[in-house]
Amino acid sequence: xxxxxxxxxxxxxxxxxxxxxxxxxxxxxxxxxxxxxxxxxxxxxxxxxxxxxxxxxxxxxxxxxxxxxxxxxxxxxxxxxxxxxxxxxxxxxxxxxxxxxxxxxxxxxxxxxxxxxxxxxxxxxxxxxxxxxxxxxxxxxxxxxxxxxxxxxxxxxxxxxxxxxxxxx
Numbered sequence: 277x278x279x280x281x282x283x284x285x286x287x288x289x290x291x292x293x294x295x296x297x298x299x300x301x302x303x304x305x306x307x308x309x310x311x312x313x314x315x316x317x318x319x320x321x322x323x324x325x326x327x328x329x330x331x332x333x334x335x336x337x338x339x340x341x342x343x344x345x346x347x348x349x350x351x352x353x354x355x356x357x358x359x360x361x362x363x364x365x366x367x368x369x370x371x372x373x374x375x376x377x378x379x380x381x382x383x384x385x386x387x388x389x390x391x392x393x394x395x396x397x398x399x400x401x402x403x404x405x406x407x408x409x410x411x412x413x414x415x416x417x418x419x420x421x422x423x424x425x426x427x428x429x430x431x432x433x434x435x436x437x438x439x440x441x442x443x444x445x
Contacts (some may be wrong), residue, residue: 309342311420315427317344322413324362341401344423345411346430352441356406359393360413377402388436396429397422403433410434 358377366375370385
């Protein structure tokens with residue numbers, strides 16, 4: 277009986293420690309985010325971008341997505357835009373498979389964005405920019421080498437966006 281009591285107390289003492297261990301998925305995501313930070317890409321969690329401003333999503337209302345983003349060199353007070361392929365709830369775009377989250381001011385395709393979107397991995401769910409950053413929503417279904425690809429893509433998008441900003445000012 278004494279051995280059973282000692283065994284029980286050991287289990288009670290060890291179980292909280294075992295619960296603090298990362299699962300394999302948590303460890304993989306942590307490694308991906310660390311690799312992104314090393315390459316100058318910041319990571320944050322954001323809500324799903326709803327198209328057409330609808331707030332009617334119930335199944336994924338609380339789901340968070342990882343936004344990998346890069347800050348612009350000189351932030352501006354400019355409106356942002358989001359293209360997503362999470363679903364078809366949005367405004368039609370000139371980019372196959374992508375819809376605008378907000379009503380776009382310009383509907384014509386930009387040659388740079390056509391190529392940029394074409395080369396993205398399928399695990400990228402959305403891309404966005406605002407006055408201070410460019411970013412992508414990533415499902416984090418990939419490996420470390422995908423982080424390098426995303427970092428390169430974000431740097432090229434940053435350069436494109438900064439050129440657009442400077443041409444408008």
